Amino acid sequence: MRRDPDPLLAPDSSDARPAGERDPYLTQLGERIRSLRAARGMSRKDLARGAEVSERYLANLETGTGNASVLLLRQVARALDVPLPVVLAEMETQHAAGGQPASEFSQLVQWLAQLPAADLSRVREACHxxxxxxxxxxxxxxxxxxxxxxxxxxxxxxxxxxxxxxxxxxxxxxxxxxxxxxxxxxxxxxxxxxxxxxxxxxxxxxxxxxxxxxxxxxxxxxxxxxxxxxxxxxxxxxxxxxxxxxxxxxxxxxxxxxxxxxxxxxxxxxxxxxxxxxxxxxxxxxxxxxxxxxxxxxxxxxxxxxxxxxxx
The missing domain is CATH 3.40.50.300 (P-loop containing nucleotide triphosphate hydrolases)
Structure with a gap:
């Protein structure tokens, strides 16, 4: 019996990249998720269990070789105990181009990312x-x-x-x-x-x-x-x-x-x-x-x- 393709591994049909070439967006998204997982002190097994996906699927997502659905990304975000916009924040700021306005949150992230280290430290302390x-x-x-x-x-x-x-x-x-x-x-x-x-x-x-x-x-x-x-x-x-x-x-x-x-x-x-x-x-x-x-x-x-x- 034919099985439907897994939503995490489904290729992007609109992308005509050569075989084996990774999409920069997916690569950055995977790195973002891996960094969030590391910051939370979670192993890949912990995150996979919390998100109710297999470790293989999560490995593909983190390496940028799998194209996750929005619903699956929401499961991963919940398992990380962070809002979905936090998972996507860096993606949004990097791809808000061509006159398309970024969200207020993304604009804030982008502004903070451009600050020198000394200024960022002062902003952090002021907020604290x-x-x-x-x-x-x-x-x-x-x-x-x-x-x-x-x-x-x-x-x-x-x-x-x-x-x-x-x-x-x-x-x-x-x-x-x-x-x-x-x-x-x-x-x-x-x-x-x-x-x-x-x-x-x-x-x-x-x-x-x-x-x-x-x-x-x-x-x-x-x-x-x-x-x-x-x-x-x-x-x-x-x-x-x-x-x-x-x-x-x-x-x-x-x-x-x-x-x-x-x-x-x-x-x-x-x-x-x-x-x-x-x-x-x-x-x-x-x-x-x-x-x-x-x-x-x-x-x-x-x-x-x-x-x-x-x-x-």
Missing amino acids: HALAPSASHDARHRRITLIGLRGAGKSTLGRALAAAMEVPFVELNGVIEQEAGASLAEIHSLYGQAAYRRYEMRALERVLRENDRMVLATPGSLVSEPSTFNLLLARCYTVWVKTTPEEHMARVVAQGDMRPMEGNREAMDDLRRILLARTPLYSRADVTIDTSGQDPTTSLQALRAHLRIIGA
Whole structure:
């Protein structure tokens, strides 16, 4: 029996490109989706499951060899927990030509993309101060929060800093599991990414209510959820604990977790992509501590020296 062609793999009949030549639009769209997936800390398997498509279909979409339908793109956007216009934003700005007006959102994205780095930083901070809930200087500085990718040293540095400051050390992952009554893996597999984000927000709200003073270590992907991250920035003094991709991977493996390497020849490429996608978000932290090539004691001394300067 003849089967209808899959909507994701259907060729564009209006395009007369030579065989094997990829459409630039589809290539850019695929890269956009892959970058969004990396920023959310989702594997291809996670996104395929959430969007209810096969990994093969998603791989074709990300490499620009499949032409997705609008309905399927909406499924992918929902699984990424972002509006569909965000998925298409870069596409719209690049193809709004010939006198066709771009949407207001696309115009804003295009304008921001043209700003020098220093100006973009000022716009970001202005938006943050205008939209984030207000909090006093002293209240923020009593809660020191560490952000960054897994393997940067947040837990090690956080425990040592909390002991030195004689304040509680809290790992948000543990509070998320308490809120959900399930492990992180179970939350993702049973309830999905959107449910995990809800538990993450509840956990953050809870630790903020219960702790006037603390050192908090957060999940690496928290910065990808705007409402949660803005709350964190408004209520805590944030520290980006950063290191090189190679040290991230080496430290995770040294902890006995081989999952980053299992059956994934692109593990380091994916890690670099995630770090690149999140760097603008991590850079919103109040201060950055680079632990590359540093032992925990040296990193702790550097952080404590900075906190003494600001009176935290």
